Amino acid sequence: MLPAPFDYHAPETTEETLALLDQLGDEGKVLAGGQSLIPMLKLRFASPGHLIDINRVQGLDFLDERDATLRIGPLFRHKAAERSSLLASRYPVMAEAARQVADPIIRNRGTIGGSLAHADPAGDWGSVMLAMDAEFVLRSKGGSRNVKARDFFSGPFGTTLQPNELLAEIHIPATRGRSGGAYMKLERKVGDFATVGVAVHLQMDDGKVRSAGIGLTAVGPQNIKAEKAEAALRGQALDDATIKEAAALAAAAADPTSDQRGSVEYKRNVVRVFTERGLKRARDRAREGARG
C-alpha cells in the first residue's frame, strides 16, 4: 500500500497553518491523527499534493469546561477522551463512545476533530456531537465562523468545512442538573466501524426530561439527529412507554442501506432496540449521577 507522491509541511503555529491552508487551497490537506487520511492515501482514494501536519502546533490538544461550555481542541485524541475523568463523570456518552471508536492503536493517534472533518457516516463522533448539540469553530486566514453540528454534515464524507478552514474548536453546552448518556454500538469486531450506533444524551429536571439528544451512526448518508424522537421526550417522565415511543421514532428517522453488515430492516430494528436500551441506561445514570 504505497501512496502517491506529496509534499509535507509541518507548521508550528495556527497562523502558519491557516496561511498554508489559504495558499494551498484544494491541494492542501490537514493531517491530524492520520488514521483516516493515511489509509485514504495508501489506498490511493485520495492523492492531495500537500499534507499540512498540525501535530507540531502547541496547545491544540485541550479539553476544558468553562463559561458553561465544554471546549475541545483539534488534537484532542480518542485516547485522551477515553481516559478523561471529566468526561467519565459528566459526559458519559462521550466517554462511552471514546472507548468504542476503532481499536486502541488507532485511538492513540486519531482525533475527535479529524473524525468530524472526515465525516464518515459510520463515524461515531458525529452522532455524539449531534446528540450533545455541539457547535464547531471553523477558522480561516480571514476569520472565523461557528457552525452547529446539525448544519455541519452534508452527505457521505461531506461537510461545510471549506478547503481553507481549520476545525479549530468544538463547543458543547456544559451539562446542568441531572444528566446521563450512553453510546450504544454494534460492531462486528473490535476496530470495526459501527453497523449501527446510537448516542443518547439526557438532561433532567425534577424527574422530567429538560433536553434529550439522540444521534444515529451508520444508518444514513450522514450521522442523523433523531429530532422527532428528541421532541417526544422533552418534558416527559421517562417511563417505559415514552421510551418505546421515542425508540420507534428514532428507528423511523434512520435511513440505512443493505450491505454485508445487515439489511435495512435489521439495522432499523437495532436502532430501535439501542435507542430503547440507551435511554434506559442514560436515565439510570441521570438518577444515580451527581447534580452538575
Added chain:
Amino acid sequence: MAIETPLKGFIGESIKRKEDDRFIRGKGNYVDDIVLPGMLHMAILRSPFAHARIHSIDTTAAQALPGVVAVVTGKLLEQHKLAWMPTLSGDTQAVLATDKVRFQGQEVACVIATDPYVARDALPLIDVGYEVLPAVVDPSKALEPGAPVIRDEKEGQTSNHIYHWEAGNKGKTDDAFAKADRVVSLETFYPRCHPSPVETCGIVADVNPATGHATLYMTSQAPHAHRTLFAIVAGLPEQNIRIVSPDIGGGFGNKVPIYPGYVVATAASLLIGKPVKWVEDRSENLISTGFARDFHMKGEMAMRNDGRILGIRVKLLSDNGAFYADAQPTKFRAGLFHIVTGSYDIPAAHVVADGAYTNKAPGGVAYRCSFRVTEASYLIERLVETAAIELDQDPAELRVKNFIQPDQFPYKSATGFEYDSGQYEKALRLALDKVGYDELRKEQAEKRKKGELMGIGIASFTEVVGAGPGKHYDIAGLRMFDSAELRVHPTGKAILKLGVKSQGQGHETTFAQIVTEELGIPAADVEVQEGDTDNTPYGLGTYASRSTPVGGAATAMVSRKLRDKAKKIAAHLLEASEADIDFDHGKFFVRGSPSKSKTIQDVAFAAYTNLPDGMEAGLEGVTYYDPPNMTFPFGTYLVVVDIDRGTGQVKVRRMVAVDDCGVRINPMIVEGQIHGGLAEGFGIAFMELITFDEEGNCLGSNFTDYLLPTSWETPKFETYETVTPSPHHPIGAKGVGESATVGSPAAFVNAVIDAVGHLGIKNIDMPVTSDKVWTALKEAGAAE
C-alpha cells in the same frame, strides 16, 4: 561451557521456543527484509473486471516514467513460453493475462522499477483495452448449459465443469437408506475464506547473469517441491535453482501454491540481470492468492429411530474460481473430504463431488486443514446436530451411540481410510465434565421458559493428517515422504536439517526435542535448519499437519540410526559387547553396572577421534520417511453461547476444547497451535468471508471487509487433553496444527443452532453474523 538449563527438552517438556528469542525482539529475517545490491522492485497491474477480453495493452507512458526499468506483459512472457503455468491440480493458470482476464485482481502486467513507489506510480499509466464479458459467479449457474465458458482457451473445454469424483460405495449406501427409519438432511455452504497470514507473499529473485544460478528467496511452505516445479515450468536446470524460504510470517496453506508474481519476478531478474523484489500488499493477498473452502454441500444420513446412523450420502459442488489450483494430492479431486464419516461407525457412505470454474480467484488451498477435511468435519458434525434436534435426542448421547469404539481400531472406514487409534467417548466425556454439561442443560431449560436464548454446541471431530504414504499420496507426482538429516559434531552439538518448513509452528524447538528424546543431546545444542534447498534434504514441505507425522518421524528414525552407531562406539569405549550396552536419556552403560557409562557427547567425540577398527568416521545420517499410514487426531469441542434477541448478537460464554493428538512433544507448543486454531475457527464461524457481487467484484479485499478476530473478541479457551498414541508413528505423535480450525467451526455453529433449534431454525450458514441470526429469529417469530 554450555549454560545449564533445568529442562533438556525431552518429550513432554514445555521448554521455551528456541526461535522466539529472535521473533519477539523483531530480529526475524523475512523475505521483505532481504535487500540485495542493485535490487529492483516489481508492482503488478491487476484486472478491475471479473471477466473481460483484452484487446490491447499500451505500456508506452508507463515505460516513460523516470525510474521504470521494464514493463512485462503476457506477450513478452509468451515469447519465453511463460505466459501460462501448471497448477498443483494439473490445470493451467495464466501468469500474465494474454487473451482474457478471468477474475477481478488477475495479474495483467508488471512494472519493474528502481523504487517500489515508482513501480506503483506507473501502474495507472498502463492502458489496457478491455471488452467486459458477462461474469459467472454462481457455480451452479456456471454449470448450466449456455453459461459463458470461462476457460475457452483450453482445447476441448466446452463448459465450466472441472472434475467429477466419487468415493465410497453407492450400492451399499442406497441399501442403507432403503432400510432407514428416517433420513436427516442438511444443505449448507462453507463459504470462501482466506488464510490471510500476517506476512503476505513475496519473492526476491536473484538470477546471476554470469552463472545463470537463480537464488529465489520466497515465502514458500514447500521450497523443495517449488524448486522442482520451477525447473519444470521455467526450463531451468534444477541444480542451478536454489530456493531459500527464510522466516515465514504464517502460511496456513496460503504459501503452498506458486503464484504469478514469483514467476514474473524470476523471469524479470533473468532478463534484466538484476535482483527483483516483489512483495504483495494486503489487498493483493486477499483478492488473488489461494483462498479456501467455497464448498456447497448436501448431506443426508440414513438413521434408525434409536439414533444409529446407517449411512451417509453427500453431494458436493466446489467453486474453484478461474483456474483449478487446489493444492492437494493428485488422486483426490475433492481432497480428503471422504473422511466425512468422522468419528462415527457408519457402515455405508457415498460422496459425489463436482467442480466448477467461476470468475473468481483460483486457489482452494487448505486453510489450516488437511485437504478439505475441514469441510467434511463441518458437515458431519452439523448433520449430527440436525439429527439430535429432529430425533429429540441429546446431541452428546447421540454421538456416544455412534462412535467408533476403542476396540475397533485399526478401523476401516466406509470410504477406505484405516483409522489408527482413537478414544472418542473418553474425550467427549472429559469435555462434558469440564463444562458442567448437565447443569448447563438445566440452565438452558430455565432460560428457555423466560424466552432467553442459550445454546450448547458440540463437535467430536476426527481428522486425517500427515500425508502421506507414497503409494497413495503425491503432489504433482512427487511422493509425500519427508526427510531429516542429522549431523552430530565432535563436541556433541548437532545440526538437524529438514525437508519441511516452519511458518511459526515452532519446528526449531519441536524437532530438536525429538533428537533430545532419541539421543539425549539437549535441545539447546540441536540447531534446526529448514528452508534452503541447497542445504536441506528433499521434502514436500509443511502443510496439512504433516510435519510431525512425517518430518518428525524422519527425525526420530535418523536419530535412531545414529544411536545404533553410537552404541557400537560406546561398546568400544566401554570395552564391552554391543549386546550388553543399554541406553537411557543420553547415557550408554553396561547392563548391570550403571557406573560404567559414556555420554552421547563422549561417544560423539570418539566418532571422530577413537573409532572401533573398520568403522567409518563421523556421526551423521539422513532418512527419507514414507509413512505407513496417515494419523487421525481427534477431540471434542464444546461451546456455550448466549444470543441477544434484539440484535442477534451471539456471545460465546465458554469454549472447552479437548484435543487428542497422541503423544505431545512440547505441550506448550501444542497448546499454542490449538489456541491459534480455535481463534481461526471462531473467525471462520462468525466473521471471515470473501464474497462477490453479481459482476464478480470481490467484497472482501481488505481487513475492514475481511474480518479477522483479535484478542478482544476471541473467547477464552479452556483446553484439556487425552493421549492416545498413534501406533505406527515412531514416537506416537499425530499432527495437531489444524485440529482446532477443523473441529471448532461446527461447535460454534452447533451452539447457535442448539439455542434456536426449538424455534424451528435448522441452519444458519457461516459466517454466523448477527443480522443473519436476527433475521432467522424474526422469521421464526422470536426476535425482539
